[in-house]
Amino acid sequence: MLSAKSLFQEILDHDESFRLFCSIAAGGEAQGGWENGRIATLVPSAERALAPKIARHGADEDKHGRVFRALLKKRGLIPAAVPPETDYTMLLERRGIGLAHARLRRDEPLGERDIIVYLSHSRVTEQRASEQMRFLLRHFADHPEVGRAVRLIAVDEDNHLAYTHEELLRFAAAGHGRLIQRTLRECALAEIRVHRDVSLAVMAHMGRILGWPRTKCVLLAAGIRAVYVYERLAGWRRMVSLSLPARRDPLGGPATPAHEFA
Ligand SMILES: [Fe+2]
């Protein structure tokens, strides 16, 4: 049967598809870690209180990168090159979503606006991360090889999402509501397109590795496009709403270690 669960199971079961999956995931996490690390360093003095939370966000993403690399190592695999068309983080950056890497490389403090752009970008991408991890948690939480990693990362991504809600609401209360809504909308509409394109590219690579028949590839591509149509019509709105999280200050305190992986 063609279900998301069975597809992912197939990807897990084959060394080469597992290698590509973990390599893409590790690459995205590491880029997120680097971005957050730079943003934490460049936080404007008026927002100094945010710096440790952004640093923690970055440390978490770096940790996720290490977790995916550890999964590869456990199976005796080395990371594969990430095909550019599957590089979600880089494609978003190229579309001008979030803060440009060239800007982050400059040793010049960010402004308040930059922090709002960073938080809005994170609000949207962490929603995606949290939903993807929830899917894995539902079906693979007890998987002997990846279960522990899935459980650990899922908790972190939920915390990241909650943190962006909380901080954006604080900026909205300080009078930045319009800028936040505009930025969130722009990020969400770009993200759903990049997500579609990356999903199509990843599926094409997996199809080649796993020798999927043409009908299966056509069906999968149609499914990915149908999700995009739904997201463009209505689904994108779930990425731009803001509500106070049940657990306040979710990124307060140090990152939880991942000794068993790193
Ligand atoms: Fe992550």
Ligand SMILES: [Fe+2]
């Ligand atoms: Fe995250």
